[in-house]
Amino acid sequence: MNEDDLTARARIRDAALLEFGEHGVKGATIRxxxxxxxxxxxxxxxxxxxxxxxxxxxxxxxIDAIRVTKRDAIEKGVNEPGLLASVLNVTLPIQRYVARALVDGSPAAAALFDDTVKASTELLGQGLTGMKRPTTSDLEAYSAAVTAMTFGLVVLHEHLGRVLGEDPLTVAGYPRLALAVLDVFADDLLSPELVDRSRAAIRQFAPETRS
Structure with missing residues (x-):
């Protein structure tokens, strides 16, 4: 949490984020x-x-914290010195809350997902430094899939922590999973021939599906 924001109201909010994240809204209590x-x-x-x-x-x-973090990453660039540490300081403490909200369901969780898909669609369409522009003709579905995979890592953090030995929503556990995700995005796992055959099969199943 922001160490400069230590008013009683902020302390209560930060405590609630942790309690809601651990116990859910129904399980958490005012006491x-x-x-x-x-x-x-x-x-x-x-x-x-x-x-x-x-x-x-x-x-x-x-929602505000995640939006500000994304904006800073876009404006400053992911290679900006100190940016990653700043991002982790803000986002890791609220990730458990996000994970629980996505599972339990809430208007805010829905808004966060929709907002992320929209922002990803715009950014991927513009092209970012160090990133190739996607070749897909259905950028919205592409962005939705990437968003779902990203949030899925947050929702499944307990299972990932059990397998990897450290909860990825901690400073100790984050680097290993983050590096693995980078490897996934960097690798060309499927050959062009396999991609073409798979697309042809899917189009036969659903002719209206775009490539």
Whole structure:
């Protein structure tokens, strides 16, 4: 969390992100959030009213934080010194919350997914430094698939952590999985011939499907 943002309201929000991420909205309690934040339950209710109000605040914070992080990565470039550390400092603490929200379902989770697909479609269409422009004729579906795979890694972090020995939503566990994902994107796993045969088979099954 942002160490400069240590107001009582921010501490409560940060504690709620962790409690909701670990226990879900139904399992988390005002008392548990208050205890984690080091405040009284009454102060939680004073700032946020109800647990639903606190969840809405967490949703807004999460979406805003991810949007700002993406914008910084685009404007500064992923090779900018210190950017990765800054991104991890902001995003890793909220990833468990995102994972739980995507599974439990919420308007904010839906908005985050849709927003990410839209942003990816625009960015991939423009072309970014160091990235090839996709050859697909269905960029929206391409972006949706990439977004789903990316969020899938977050949702399945516990299984990945069990297999790899470290939770990828921690500073210790993140690098190994991130490097593996880079390898996946860098490798040409399928031969052109296999791709062509697979596309032909899919088009026979669904003639309206674009390439």
């Amino acid at each position: 548990g959030i208050a205890q984690r934040a080091g405040v009284s339950p009454g102060l939680v209710q004073h700032h946020f009213g109800t647990k639903d109000g606190l969840r809405e605040a967490c949703d807004r914070y999460t």
